[in-house]
Amino acid sequence: MSDVSLFWHRRDLRLEDNKGLEAARLSGHPVVGFFCFDQHILDRLSELDRRVGFIHHHLTSIQNKYRETGGGLIAAYGHPLKALQDTIAELGQAGHNVVSIYANRDYAPYPVQRDAEVASWCSSQGVAFELHEDHVVMPPEKVLKDDGTPYTVFTPYSKKWHKVLESMAASPLTPVNSLGSGSWASIDAKNIPTIESMGFASESADPAGWAAFDHKLDPGTVQSYAEMRDTPSAQGTTRMSLHLRFGTVSIRSLMRFGMKHSDKWLTELIWREFYQAILHHFPHSASDAFRAKYDRIPWRHDEEGFAAWCAGRTGYPLVDAGMRELNATGFMHNRVRMVVASFLCKHLLIDWRWGERYFAEKLLDYELASNVGGWQWASGSGCDAAPYFRVFNPESQMKKFDAKGVYVKRWVPEWDTPSYVPPIVEHKMARQRAIDTYKAALAGA
Numbered sequence: 001m002s003d004v005s006l007f008w009h010r011r012d013l014r015l016e017d018n019k020g021l022e023a024a025r026l027s028g029h030p031v032v033g034f035f036c037f038d039q040h041i042l043d044r045l046s047e048l049d050r051r052v053g054f055i056h057h058h059l060t061s062i063q064n065k066y067r068e069t070g071g072g073l074i075a076a077y078g079h080p081l082k083a084l085q086d087t088i089a090e091l092g093q094a095g096h097n098v099v100s101i102y103a104n105r106d107y108a109p110y111p112v113q114r115d116a117e118v119a120s121w122c123s124s125q126g127v128a129f130e131l132h133e134d135h136v137v138m139p140p141e142k143v144l145k146d147d148g149t150p151y152t153v154f155t156p157y158s159k160k161w162h163k164v165l166e167s168m169a170a171s172p173l174t175p176v177n178s179l180g181s182g183s184w185a186s187i188d189a190k191n192i193p194t195i196e197s198m199g200f201a202s203e204s205a206d207p208a209g210w211a212a213f214d215h216k217l218d219p220g221t222v223q224s225y226a227e228m229r230d231t232p233s234a235q236g237t238t239r240m241s242l243h244l245r246f247g248t249v250s251i252r253s254l255m256r257f258g259m260k261h262s263d264k265w266l267t268e269l270i271w272r273e274f275y276q277a278i279l280h281h282f283p284h285s286a287s288d289a290f291r292a293k294y295d296r297i298p299w300r301h302d303e304e305g306f307a308a309w310c311a312g313r314t315g316y317p318l319v320d321a322g323m324r325e326l327n328a329t330g331f332m333h334n335r336v337r338m339v340v341a342s343f344l345c346k347h348l349l350i351d352w353r354w355g356e357r358y359f360a361e362k363l364l365d366y367e368l369a370s371n372v373g374g375w376q377w378a379s380g381s382g383c384d385a386a387p388y389f390r391v392f393n394p395e396s397q398m399k400k401f402d403a404k405g406v407y408v409k410r411w412v413p414e415w416d417t418p419s420y421v422p423p424i425v426e427h428k429m430a431r432q433r434a435i436d437t438y439k440a441a442l443a444g445a
């Protein structure tokens with residue numbers, strides 16, 4: 001028997017600049033790659049879900065890279081702990097004794113629970129289980145107030161984030177050499193399970209499905225980010241969110257680029273770390289209002305209004321354009337996300353959780369921490385949220401950010417023609433209704 005280490009890919013679908021993989025390669029044992037298509041997650045998705053196709057596409061390319069270097073990656077389909085146990089048993093039969101498992105840490109509630117179960121089983125078997133920080137530059141415990149408690153407001157969090165970075169002797173932004181050290185275990189790995197064998201349609205694996213994200217970081221976009229980021233008709237943002245979600249790029253490489261070329265863009269990457277920290281420290285915020293009294297709001301269970309919002313038929317052009325972009329591409333511009341989310345929670349007075357779930361289903365870059373953070377910001381219930389009486393006027397937002405209607409026309413071709421639907425709710429009335437309802441609920445009336 002030869003001792004080997006397993007490296008478990010999760011939200012890090014790359015071999016380059018990968019912290020956990022580097023640690024596995026330095027462990028002194030040859031490394032075997034592992035991935036599990038997690039049934040617990042996959043069972044809830046539609047058969048056309050393009051995120052599964054995206055993962056499959058990138059995993060195939062990773063498996064090829066493992067093979068080219070003389071190693072191998074085993075991809076399983078099932079429940080992670082069982083899949084790991086089976087893989088370890090199979091490797092044992094082939095003469096490879098797994099002595100350690102390495103992975104990168106995930107901060108969301110389900111992965112935390114999954115990893116705790118794996119850690120407990122590993123400890124009972126005498127297998128080491130090590131988690132590394134790769135998904136963010138500053139893990140949640142690293143940026144705390146001086147009294148050791150977590151920040152709940154972004155600006156002081158961000159200031160401390162920079163302070164911690166400056167104080168570190170070794171910069172956490174330095175790329176790691178995950179390919180250059182140690183050796184790979186030579187194993188005979190089967191091909192990755194097909195998309196169809198896991199219950200998904202082959203179209204879900206068509207790269208055209210994630211074309212909205214299909215480009216490398218464009219330096220020009222970062223350099224002009226501060227001026228262009230709020231113009232939804234332009235390619236003014238970087239579309240890195242899907243790649244960050246699944247770790248097909250390294251956050252360290254993006255942060256280094258941001259530090260050189262755009263403070264504004266770097267700040268957005270720090271918002272992402274802030275929301276990861278919030279979810280970690282306040283896991284209840286995944287499903288409950290961060291500020292409990294906002295759960296007193298008597299939401300309207302307006303199925304019809306919700307259906308019109310989902311379909312992009314509210315009669316508010318910017319809202320409709322955003323929803324149609326989302327439905328067609330799996331992406332929506334950040335400014336428009338804020339407008340559609342505010343419209344649902346304030347104009348329609350529909351529970352932010354309905355919107356959060358719809359985004360979770362449709363967004364290719366869906367990520368629990370940022371999605372909940374964005375929704376709670378829009379509904380006013382979040383940690384550092386827009387005040388409840390600030391109700392975006394969707395018409396003024398359009399005048400400001402899409403004055404010529406270039407973005408709107410792209411997604412709502414019938415806008416400005418008699419066939420466009422009239423507004424489903426009148427702005428002035430809806431705004432006042434939202435303010436009155438919030439005010440009464442928060443006062444405990």
Ligand SMILES: Cc1cc2nc3c(=O)[nH]c(=O)nc-3n(C[C@H](O)[C@H](O)[C@H](O)COP(=O)(O)OP(=O)(O)OC[C@H]3O[C@@H](n4cnc5c(N)ncnc54)[C@H](O)[C@@H]3O)c2cc1C
Pocket residue numbers: 229237238239240241242244245268269271272275332333334335337338341359363365366367368370371372373374375378
């Ligand atoms: C209601 C709502 C829901 C959202 N849901 C998600 C989600 O599920 N997944 C997601 O990644 N982002 C979410 N966001 C944040 C933001 O809209 C997207 O990250 C951004 O639009 C992605 O486009 P980009 O990669 O071109 O961003 P860029 O503007 O180029 O920014 C670069 C990166 O910074 C991060 N970032 C930017 N803005 C934010 C932000 N406000 N909060 C957290 N991180 C940010 C993202 O990782 C992004 O890729 C949501 C925002 C709102 C208002």
